[in-house]
Amino acid sequence: MDTLDIKTIREDFPILKREVNGKPLVYLDNGATTQKPKAVIDAIINYYTDMNSNVHRGVHYLSQISTDAFEITRRKVQEFINAKHDYEIIITKGTTDSINLVASCYGQEFISNGDEIIISAMEHHSNIVPWQMICEAKGAILKVIPMTEHGELDMETYKSFLNPKTKIVAVNYVSNALGTINPVKEIIDLAHAQNIPVLIDAAQAVQHIKIDVQALDVDFLVFSGHKMYGPTGVGVLYGKEYWLNKMPPYQGGGDMIKDVTFEKTTYNELPFKFEAGTPNIEAGIALNAAIDYINRLGLDNIKKYEDDLLQYATEKLQEIKGLRIIGTAKEKSSVISFVVEGTHPYDIGVLLDKMGIAVRTGHHCAQPVMEQFHIPGTVRASLAVYNTKEEIDALVAGVNRAVAMLV
Amino acid sequence: MTINEIQDELIDDFSFYQDWMEKYELIIQMGKELPLIDEANKQDQFIIKGCQSKVWLFPELKDGKLFFTADSDAVITKGLVSLMVKVLSGHSPKEIADADLYFIDQIGLKEHLSPTRANGLLSMVKQMKLYGLALAAKV
Structure with a gap:
């Protein structure tokens, strides 16, 4: 497929046909979660209709087919990000869960008093707070790479931060608040170059940009299913075998053990060592359908289409008097944050909602970002492959109407 | 007028408008009628913090009646605050503590009291009633 037929793609997403407040839904909150194609919805229904059973446990038929389906997803994810081994793919609850796992387990083993952890000024709270928690527990220090007024990382300061005390670097691939x-x-x-491992939060990247973990040579990569057309409650932690083997387990329970006695428990091998308890089986299985869906469209096609749409939206929004785009990095993906002079983002969000247009308003779980720009929050339109220029036009008309009422 | 008479009057006012945007025009208009809090009283202890918009609320007891002045940094929130103040301000603390605010539901603004709206309105209603409850003992 060379160019995407967006009209056909929209047909794949049943929810896009509905109305909100009597108006056709214009869904521009994809950074928070994307809508789901019918293939994903069907996979969930099919799981409960046809194969519901616990995974990795039973010898009976249903348990085997559900385990097989769950494990197919693991290998699909492996292929999707080009991991070397399938056991380097840990199925988690989501990005937040994945980051907490690394912060806790890597932190327990490798971080001590006086060590340093580097994050950036444009992180989501879920890539800030877990590190703060391990810093507090271990007496380590959090270093924050600053960003410029365009919302780009200050790489010189980053270089100056790296030193033998640095134990890990954790930054996002794409900023959820700015799109950088x-x-x-x-x-x-x-x-x-200084033997420091890196965690990349790809929650806002993996649905837009082709990722190859071996080419990147990244140590940990994390993302969520629900932001990539998949179900909620499932996410991925990719970790290099080397690190995962050195880290202690996260939670104790079923699935993660080899032998349990009251004196001593031995732990299961990768990936199960980090997958205690019954997972979100239906979400795990349906994630496979989401990746198939993305693969069928092709990430390169998706990126090209979304980049064009982003440029169109940027140009059109900029025509609105008093509108200022927050985050003007050279390289951006699928997110436009903006404020309009004399208005509060919340007011614009409420009025857009009444016109059937769903955007996110507020600080986007990135309060430090808002602080840097001295604003209480932004209105954020975030795009997915099913969005259209007509929807951008509706957004622009909606913002104009809201501003006329508010100013 | 009693709290319920004011509520009924507001329900009447809003019933003229079917269209959402018109309703919001009215809410924004109401915001302009809000008795504003003195700048000097815009202190942390009088902030009701929502996730997105801020509300300041200042209570004052005069001759056994509880009066509110307020403000917000968002226009729609300010309008909603103004509705609450219009209904509750100037009544006895006990009347405020006992008030059943049915008008919000009837004019179709119930969603604004849902915790997910993050506009601080729900906390504000609670706070107004708490002031009523606390001061009812003093009157």
């Missing part, structure tokens, strides 16, 4: 695409390869290479 960070130079992750350069970030990783610089850290590796």
Whole structure:
């Protein structure tokens, strides 16, 4: 497929046909979660209709087919991000869960008093707070790479932060609040030059940009299913075998053990060592359908289409008097954050909602970002492959109407 | 007028408008009628923090009646705050504590009291009633 037929793609998403407040739904909150294609919805229904059973346990038929389906997803994810081994793919609850796992388990083993952890000024709270928690527990220090007024990382300061006390670098690939695409390869290479591992939060990247973990040589990569057309409650932690084997288990329970006695428990091998308890089986299985869906469209096609749409939206929104785009990095992906002079983002969000247009308003779980720009929050339109120029036009008309009422 | 008479009057006012945007025009208009809090009283202890918009609320007891002045940094929130103040301000603390605010539901603004709206309105209603409850003992 060379060019995407967006009209046909929209047909794949049943929810896009509905109305909100009597108006056709214009869904521009894809950074929060994307809608699901019928293939994903069907996979969930099919799981409960045809194969519901616990995984990795039973000898009976249903348990085997559900385990097989669950494990197919693991290999699909492996292929999708080009991991070397399938057991380097840990199925988690989502990005937040994945980051907490690494912060806790890597932190327990490798971080001690006086060590340093590097994050950036444009992180989501879920890539800030877990690190703060391990810093507090271990007496380590959090270093924050600053960003410029365009919302780009200050790489010189980053370089100056790297030193033998640095134990890990954790930054996002794409900023959820600004849309900035960070130079992750350069970030990783610089850290590796000093033998420091890097975690990349790809929650806002994996649905827009082709990722190859071996080419990046990234140590940990995390993302969520629900932001990539998949179900909620499932996510991925990719970790290099080397690190995962050195880290202690996260939670104790079923599935993660080899032998349990009251004196001593031995732990299961990768990936099960990090997958205690019954997972979200239906979500795990349906994630496979989501990746198939993305693969069928082709990430390169998706990116090209979304980049064009982003440029169109940027140009059109900029025509609105008093509108200021927050985050004007050279490299951006699928997110436009903006404020309009004399209005509060919340007011614009409420009025857009009444016109059937769904955007996110507020600080986007990135309060430090808002602080840097001295604003209470932004209105954020975030795009997916099913959005259209007509929807951008509706957004622009909606913002104009809202501003006329508010100012 | 009693709290319920004011509520009924507001329900009447809003019933003229079927269209959402018109309703919001009215809410924004109401915001302009809000008795504003003195700048000097815009202190942390009088902030009701929502996730997105801020509300300041200042209570004052005069001759056994509880009066509110307020403000918000968002226009729609300010309008909603103004509705609450219009209904509750100037009544006895006990009347405020006991008030059943049915008008919000009837004019179709119930969603604004849902915790997910993050506009601080729900906390504000609670806070107004708490002031009523606390001061009812003093009157």
